Amino acid sequence: MKKLFMIGLIGTSIALISWGFKGHRAVATIAQKHLNSNTAYVVSAYLKGESMSDVATWADENRNTTTAPWHFLNLPLGLTHEQFVKFVSESDNNVYTAILKTEASLKDNNLTADQINEALKYLIHLVGDAHQPMHISRKEDKGGNTIQVRFDSKGTNLHSLWDSKLIDHEGLSEADIAKNYDVATAAQIKQWQSDSPMEWIWESYQISSELYAQAKSGQDIDEIYYQKYIPVIRKRIDQAGIRLAGELNKIFLNERVKTTTVKLVPPAPIGTTNAPVVRLENVKNFIGLTVSVQGKVYTVKDIGSMVLVNLGAAYPNQLLTVALKGPAKDLGSQLDNKTLTVEGEVIDYKGKPEIIVSDPAKIKF
Template sequence: MKKWSVLCLMGTALVLISWGFKGHRAVATIAQKHLTSNTAYVVSAYLKGESMSDVATWADENRNPKTAPWHFLNLPLGLTHDAFVKAVTESDNNVYTAILKTEAQLKDQSLDADQKNEALKYLIHLVGDAHQPMHVSRKEDKGGNTIQLRFDNKGTNLHSLWDSKLIDHENLNEVDIAKNYDTATPAQIKQWQADSPMEWIWESYQVSSELYAQVKPGQDIDEAYYQKYIPVIRKRVDQAGIRLAGELNRLFNSAKAPAVSVAAVPAAIPATTPAVVIAVKLEDTKNAIGKTVSTQGKVYSTKDIKSMVLVNLGAAYPNQLLTVALKGKAKTLQLEGKTITVEGEVVDYQGKPEIVVTDPAKIKF
C-alpha cells in the first residue's frame, strides 16, 4: 500500500515553527479559558504548575529528531475530501498521527506523570500546528519555506508569512491577541469541538491550496493581502484554542488529578490526611496544596465566566492570595466586598492556590 511521504530532514523540520511564539501562546490561552474546572486542575497537575501558554512552544524548543515530523503533513494538491482522508489514513509519523498518539498516551493508565507531562505538552503544541495552513502543504517547497516573498519591506517566505509575519503586522501584544481572537459564538464552539482532527487538517489543506494559488515567488505582499487573510488567521488560531479545550475536556473532565508534590509546607501546617480540616492563614494557602483547609479573607473582586464564578481573596486579580471557584449551587452566593471563611481542598492553578466550592455551606460570612 502506498504511503504519502512527509518531510523528515531535521534541517527542514527546525524551521517549521507554526504560528510563532505569539500564535502558539494565544492558542493555549484561548484553550485555557474554555476548560472545565476539573480539566483545568488535571492539566495544571500534569504540567507541574506551568501554564498552558508557558509550555505552548516547548515542542519546537525540544529539538528531537524522532518527533520532528510530528509538526506537519505533506500531501499533493488537488485531492478531493475522500482522497485526502485516504491519503492521511495511509500516512504515519506526522501531525495527524502525532495528535492521535499523544491523546492515546494521555488516556493510558500505565504511563507515569512525567510521560503524560510530555504527551500533554506535545498535544498543546500540535493542535496549533494542525491549524496552521502551511503545516498541511506540499513537500516540494518544504511547506512554503522555499517560496521567497517580501512583506513590510523585508524578505520572508510563504511559511514564515503565515507563522508570524501577518500576526506581527497587527502590532498586538500576547494578551490582546488572545482577547481579540477569542470570539467564537456558543454555536461555533459546539460545532468546532464536534469536528475531528481529520477535519482540522482538511481545513488547513484547503486554505494552503488557496494560498499557493495566490502567490508567485518574489511577490511583494501588500496591505490588501493582509486585510484579506488576517481574519483567516484569527479564525484558525481561535479554532485551535477552542478545539484544544474540547479535546482536553474529553480527556480530563472526569479524570482524577495526579498527586501534586508539596514543597516547604510550614511547620504550622501538620502533615495530616486531606480529610482533616486545617486552619491556615490566607497567605499560607499557597503552601498547603493538596490539604483540606479552612481560611478567612476579604473578597476583593469576582468574575462570572459562566462555567463558574471566580472569587479573589486578599487582593484583586492578578494579585490575589487565593481564588475560590464557585460552581453549582455555590455560584448564587453574593460575596463581593465581604469577608468570608471558606473550607475546601487547596489545588495549584497556574501557580496560584485555589479552592473549588460547590456546596454553599462551605462558605460562611
Template sequence: MKKLFNFCLIGLSIALISWGFKGHRAIATIAQKHLTSNTAYVVSAYLKGEGMADVATWADENRNNKTAPWHFLNLPLGLTHDQFVKLVTESDNNVYSAILKTEASLKDKNLTPDQKNEALKYLIHLVGDAHQPMHVSRKEDKGGNTIQVRFDNKGTNLHSLWDSKLIDREGLREADIVKTYDAATPAQIKQWQSDSPMEWIWESYQISSELYAQVKAGQRIDEAYYQKYIPVIRKRVDQAGIRLAGELNKLFNNEQVKITTVTPAPPPPPNTQIVTAVKLEDIKQATGKTVSVQGKVYSSKDIGSMVLINLGAAYPNQLLTVALKGKAKDLGNQIDTKTITVEGEVIDYKGKPEIIITDPAKIKF
C-alpha cells in the same frame, strides 16, 4: 503508497516555529479559558503547576530526530477529500498521527505522571500546528519556506509570513490577541469541537492550496492580502484553541488524578558519553551521534525562543545549524563571524543537520 508520499519535515533549517511564539501561546490561553473546572485541575496537575501558555512552544524547543516530523504533513496538491483521507490514514509519523498517539497516551492509565506531562505538552502544541495552513502543504517547497516574498518592505517567505509576520503586523499584545481572537459563538464552539482532527488538517490543506495558487516568488504582499487573510489567521488560532479545549475536556472531564511521587533515578556516571570529533564537511553523516565539530559562524537569527546560527556558509547553504536556547542563548550575540567548536548530538531537522545547545560550556570560541 507510503514511499510515494513521504510525510517528512517541511521548511529550512532556520527552524521557524509554527504560529510563532505569540500564536501558540494565544491558542493555549484560549483553550485554558474553555476548560471545565475538573479538566483545568487535571491539566494543571499533569503540567506540574505550569500554565498551558507557558508550555505551548515546548515541543518546538525540545524537538529531536523522533519527534521533529510530528509537526508537519506533506501532501501533493489537488486531492479530493476522499483521496486526502486515504493518504493521511495510510501515513504515519506526522502531525495527524502524532495527535492521535498523544491522545492515546493521555488515556493510558499505566503511564507515569512524567509521561503524561510530556504527552500533554505535545498535544497542546500539535493541535496548534494542525491549524497552521502551511504545516499541511507541499514537500517540494518545504511548506512555503523556499517561496520568497516581500512584506513590510522586508524579505521573508510564505511559511514565515503565516507563522508570525501577519500576526506581528497587528501590533497586539499577547492579552489583546487572545481578547480579539477568542470570538467564537456558542454554535461555532459546538461545531468546531465536533470536528475530527482529520477535518482540522483538511481545512488547513484547503487554505494552503489557495495560498499556493495566489502567490508568486518575489511577490510583494500588500495591504489587500493582509486584510483578506488576517481574519483567516484569527479564525484558525481561535479554532485551534477551542478544539484543544474540546479534546482536553473529552480526555479529562471525568478523570480523577492520582499523582504519585517517583524517586528519580541516580544520575549516570560522569564522562560516560562518547564524543566523536568530526569535520564540518562530514557532519551530515554523523546524524544521531554526539560529536565535536568546528566551523565559522556565517549568519544568525534570533527567533525569540532560541538563536539559530549557521556554520560553514550563510543561510540557506549552511553545513550545520546550531540552535542556542536556555542559558546558551545569551551567546548568540557574541559569536558572529567567529570560529567556534560545538559539542552535542546531531539531529536531522528539515533535511539539514542541527545541534541543539543549552549549556554554554558546550561551545568554545
C-alpha cells in the same frame, strides 16, 4: 508499564515553527479559558503548576530528529476530500498521526506523571500546528519556506509570513491577541469541537491550496493581502484553542489526579478543596477556577467595605488582588511585606485577576 509513544523518523525533517511564539501561546490561552473545572485542575496538576501558554512552544524548543516530522504533513495539491482522507489515513509520522497517538497515550492509565506531562505539552503544541495552513502543505517547497516574498519592506518567505509576520503586523500584545481572537459563538464551539482531527487538517489543506495558487516567488505582500487573510488566521487560532479544549475535556472527563504520582509546586494546597497550585504570574489564566497561589504582599489598602491586598507588585501593576471581607478583613493589618498563600476562586475585576476571601482559614502567611 506502557511507555509514552515514540514515532520513528521517516524521510528528511524540516525545521518548521508554526504560528510562532505569540500564536501558539494564544491557542493555549484560549484553550485554557474553555476547559471545564475538572479538566483545568487535572491539566494544572500534570503541568506542575505551569499554565498551558507557558508550555505552548516546548515542543519546538525541544525538537530533535525523531520529533521534527510530528509538526507537519506533506501532501500533493489537487486532492478531493475522499482522496485526501485516503492519503492521510495511509500515512504515518506526521502531525495527524502524532495527535492521535498523543491522545491515545493520555488515555493510558498506566502512564507516569512525567509521561503525561510530556504528552500534554506535545498535544497543546501539535493541535496548533494542525491549524496552521502552511504546515499542511507541499514537500517540494518545504511548506512554503523556499517561496520568497516581501512584507513590511522586508524579505521573508510564505511559511514565515503565516507563522508570525501577519500576526506581528497587527501590533497586538499576547493578551490582546488571545482576547480579540477568542470570539467563537456557542454554536461554533459545538460544531468545532465535534469535528475530527482529519477535518482540522482538511481545512488547513484547503487554505494552503488557495495560498499556493496565488503565491509567486518575489511577490510583494500588500495591505490587501493582509486584510484578506488576517481574519483567516484569527479564526484558525480560535479554532485550534476551542478544539484543544474540547479534546482535553473529553480525555480528562472523569480523571482524578493521584497526589502520590503528581508533584505540585509549592506551596501545598490549603483547606479542604484540593485546589491546584498555580504560580502567581499565571493566575490570570485561571479565571473562574478555585486555586491556591502564593505571592509577596506589596500594598495593603483598607477601603472600608474590604481590605485590598496586592500581590506581586504595587497597584496598578499587581499580579493579583486579594479582597478581604468579613472575618478575613481583620488580617489586613498583619500582611504588610509578608508572603502569603491564598485559596479561592479567581475572578476578573476590570481586567485584573482577583480573589475574594471571607474565611481567614483560606489565608496563610
